[in-house]
Amino acid sequence: MTQKPAASNSDAVLESWIERETLAEAMIPLIGRLYRENNVILSVHGRSLINQSAVTLLKAHRFARHVDGVLLRPEETLPLLQAMTTLRLGPASINLATLNLKYAQEGAGRTREEFLRTELADVVDRQGMDQRAGTDVVLYGFGRIGRLLARILIEHSGGGQGLRLRAIVVRNGGADDLTKRASLLRRDSVHGPFNGTITVDHENNIIQANGTAIQVIYSDSPATIDYTAYGIHDALVVDNTGRWRDEEGLSQHLQSTGVARVLLTAPGKGALKNVVHGINHGTILPEDKIITAASCTTNAITPVLKVLNDKYGIVHGHVETVHSFTNDQNLTDNFHKGDRRGRSAALNMVLTETGAAKAVAKALPELEGKLSGNSIRVPTPNVSMAILNLTLENGTTKEEVNTFLRETSLGSALRKQIDFIDSPEVVSSDFVGSRRAGIVDGLATISTDKHLVLYVWYDNEFGYSCQVVRVMEEMAGVHPRQFPPLETTAEAAAALV
Incomplete structure (x- = not known):
């Protein structure tokens, strides 16, 4: 009798992929149902799972290893989602990866439903009881x-x-x-x-x-x-x-x-509050009728400057932005009331001013008078970069500051604002559609004791728009409950660094 040959590695890889893709496809209707019927927003460490394809869900699962150090497996998260649909949940924002990890560590002897009833107790059996008004x-x-x-x-x-x-x-x-x-x-x-x-x-x-x-x-x-x-x-x-x-x-x-x-x-003028979400959104009061969301650059750099100042202290610094051209420039040379902006945006690097460095102090008063800034408009339609040239009170190394910023981006209260990447191949177009306010390019970091140079990418359109929506939610008071609470995650991150 002829022996059947063993499956090749390529067959095994394909079979494994098909199995995981099948599980991800089964998640899609559950995620949609929880979102539409219960107003439950599911994510994996900030990566939304709402209205995503099976492949995107698998990419989010793969991403979780950067935070938890272990793989997030669809065969574990699918039963967790199935259990959630039985609990008649009220509005909530849930980090699926964190819940799954906690169940693996602390759920011994309990079913997933029993575990979730404890972890999500504040929103269990609260379906249809949303007190938030649209x-x-x-x-x-x-x-x-x-x-x-x-x-x-x-x-x-x-x-x-x-x-x-x-x-x-x-x-x-x-x-x-x-x-x-x-x-x-x-x-x-x-x-x-x-x-x-x-x-x-x-x-x-x-x-x-x-x-x-x-x-x-x-x-x-x-x-x-x-x-x-x-x-x-x-x-x-x-x-x-x-x-x-x-x-x-x-x-x-x-x-x-x-x-x-x-x-x-x-950016607003006068006494108007310039709000950078994650930094000073807590200053918004019910009686505030007019708020400003600052600029894209201010949103990109303020969170990074905040955490650096808290840990190392900033003596002074200069912010140089390499910014994509905008609608206020001319396509071809023509009259413009602003200096240099009359020259073709598509053909030139255009040196211009920026108020972002000074505007940081409106959200972060401790940096008042410590920063200068300038800007170069370049012939790209979107995604910009801020170069932070800083003198610190306390010295550091490239490895230390990168580790600190990476952990901050993954587990702190500013994880929605700060991202971190250390790929040697990324360029500006890779950050189109980023939902973070700014992305630290770790490989470009230069650190010589108390002299630090950081490169921060930012989608000056979409990333900024996400920040604006966060401010809108704060003004409207429509944030759902977060699980786990943001403070708990921030404390865990602090312990790591």
Whole structure:
């Protein structure tokens, strides 16, 4: 009798992949059901599992080894998800990897359901008891940041108890305006196609995107709109135009009927609070009617500067940003009121100023007067870099500071803001779509005792937009409970470093 040959390594690898892919495919409806019916947001150490493909779920599982030091296996997480669906959970943000690891370490003698009933006790049997009221959101302006905010808000729409995108306000661009606005939301040269379906209701001036009805309102003035006529009440208006940056100008929004609060997606002037989420979002008070989300660069560097100052102390430093060109520059040489910005953005590196270094002090007062800054605009459409040239009070080494920043990015309270990478092959386009405010490039770090140079990448469009949404959630008070609590994770990270 002829002996059957042993399976080759390639056959075994393929078989293993198919098994894991099958398990991941089984997770997708469970994750979707928990999200839609229970408002449960599942992630793996900050990587969202909502509306993801099987391959993306497996990549998230693979990522977990960088944090926990062990593989996160689909054959373990699938039963955990199945048990969650039986618990009638209320709104929660759950780190699946952390729960799974804790069950492996402490769940002896208990079923997964028994374990979860203890760990998630505060939200068990709370389905349908969400006390959060959905907050109406209006995007005033629909440019680069406005459209990315729309994508994120639509992605996070859930059951409607959080931020609800209700309208955009723009100037009428002509007969095809509605179609063109929808097309710009549907297709993006940098960030790719919209993940879903978009249809246009011309009769009612509505863009429908994945079940979200976005009323398009045409207006030339922020002070004369009756939002209640569209069923919009107590709205949070997000001004993406940058046209008004002080309290007087932005207060015009509050004169429109149906508006409760205003958020500016640019640095504010005067006494307005410039908020960098993760740093000073706790200063937002219910009586604050106008808040600003600072700039993309300020959001990218402030969290990194915060942790460095806490650990090593910063005597002084210079921030040089290498920034992608923006809409305020000319494609070809033409008149521009700003110095140098009249020269072609597509053909030149353009030296210009930045207020980001000084703006850091508005979120981090302990660095007042310690930082200078400048900027070079370069011919790329997105993703920028900040070079932090710092003098420290206490010396360090490249290995030590990189280890500290890596652990901070994985397990601290700033893990949503700071990322870390040490690949020798990454370039700017690899960071398109990053949801972190800034990504430290560890291989580029230079450390000579008290002299430290750090290179921080940042998606100045999408990463910044994610920070803006976090500020919006803070203003609206729609954050779900986090499991495990963020403070616990931060303390664990501190122990590591």
